[in-house]
Amino acid sequence: MELSIRRIRSSGGERFVILVDESGTPLFYPALYVTVHMRGRSLAVNTVENSLNAIKALYAWQAYYDLDLESRFSQGDFLHPNEIHALRDFMQKPLVRDEQDKVVSISGRRNLVSTSNQYARLSVLADYLGFLAKQLQPSSKRDHDHVERMVSQIKANRPKKPTKSSPNRDEKHLDDAVLDSLEKALKPGAENNPAKEYAVQVRNALMFSILRVTGLRRGELLNLKVEDIDFAKNTLKVVRRPDSKDDIRAFQPVAKTRERTIPLIPELINCIYEYVLEHRNKTSGAKKHGYLFVTHKEGTSLGQPISNAAFGKFMADLKRITDNHNGIHAHALRHHWNYSFSKACESKGVTPEREEKIRSYLMGWSETSGTAATYNSRHIKEQANRAALELQNQHLGKKTPGDEE
Structure with a gap:
């Protein structure tokens, strides 16, 4: 599935940012997350777009490992420690498309994204995956402790928080x-x-x-x-x-x-x-x-x-x-x-x-x-x-x- 981010200008001048598939259809849960969880805080459009870029990388990770988080979360099955480690490593790397037009990560330490970029990606994904899990977990298995544990583990796997200014x-x-x-x-x-x-x-x-x-x-x-x-x-x-x-x-x-x-x-x-x-x-x-x-x-x-x-x-x-x-x-x-x-x-x-x-x-x-x-x-x-x-x-x-x- 090829995803892209689009900016939309309403007739009233308001700007929206959405994550869409190859047909131009917005992805439901990212759209819901932006509408409910981000726009209510009056965040800047660029901030919303950066978050959607991180979620786009999450979909690339799912495709790379053949995972369906929405299906799993609806069954009360959340990310395991080894999957969180794999997510952490995947978010270290920039994304490209291979010969089969599949989004993959570039291997090799020379191609790692900046520490601040990885930190930002994982911060967004911890928040988004916590939101997604609470939306999808079955009512018979409402257990916020499991969700919060997953969110905490993702945050714990972020690199050391970068300072705003580098020495040079x-x-x-x-x-x-x-x-x-x-x-x-x-x-x-x-x-x-x-x-x-x-x-x-x-x-x-x-x-x-x-x-x-x-x-x-x-x-x-x-x-x-x-x-x-x-x-x-x-x-x-x-x-x-x-x-x-x-x-x-x-x-x-x-x-x-x-x-x-x-x-x-x-x-x-x-x-x-x-x-x-x-x-x-x-x-x-x-x-x-x-x-x-x-x-x-x-x-x-x-x-x-x-x-x-x-x-x-x-x-x-x-x-x-x-x-x-x-x-x-x-x-x-x-x-x-x-x-x-x-x-x-x-x-x-x-x-x-x-x-x-x-x-x-x-x-x-x-x-x-x-x-x-x-x-x-x-x-x-x-x-x-x-x-x-x-x-x-x-x-x-x-x-x-x-x-x-």
Whole structure:
């Protein structure tokens, strides 16, 4: 059975994610789980999709071992320890299709998924299988202890819970020289510009500039509307628009963080104004909605809001126009903004407490979330290194090689 995940947009703008078979029919229990167990908690569409990807992997595991969990659970027969171990091992590996078009796991330790991926998969499956077992176990054999024992065993087989930040996460930073070279290549009319149409070049250069100088998330960027730009006050407003009726994209970009207003320099405001006036508003279909960045390529999507896929292609193009392309993606630009912000605050003597408050506002975080410290870790390390060297110089720096005793 070939399964796929589909995104559906209702007439009211609400987004749904479902797991369907090869005929397009939704699978009953995954659909019930999403409706009853997930949507009631107002979880983000992407969170629901990640859960369905884990359940999709569960169906692949069943097919691989020729199991029918729904039939077994209806008879009160739950997973045994050896099956839970097999499930754990299967969830370590990415999935591919073999020559018979059967979903199988890739063997070999080099192909293991990340620890965080395996942990997330097993966490979802523990919850889903507990839900499924309680739905299917016969009324004559209601025994929640057996179900809870199975759920606990699955959770116990998860790898050690990963931390949110790896030791080297903040070491992979972007250099200003690389970003400068990218801006030069993206300049409309540049010889090595990856885009051919001039309007696309203007749009891409503007998107890159906004990401670089504001630290917006990609979803926040693609969610911008013309009305969010105050051309008189030189500001950009980040607005949350979940399940917007105006957004025809099934994969709707959304602002994950708090709403906020960000000041922009007049030069950038002028660039936005010129793009809207000279390119966006002259594109057929663009005036039917308010989204700032639109598709300029001829076809059925002409004038529609730029999609996540199109933005992903744009970011992929950036990696091919510079030699030092490692780490070029939207979130890396967000990290780089935070690093540059830290250096600016240090040079102006801003106190750490004040810096954290300002950073949290500009990034859309709660002041008590602790996220600001995560994004500031690279700058903190640099400060610590400088302090350590200064201490060493105080004790050893005054000595010359001939001073040894």
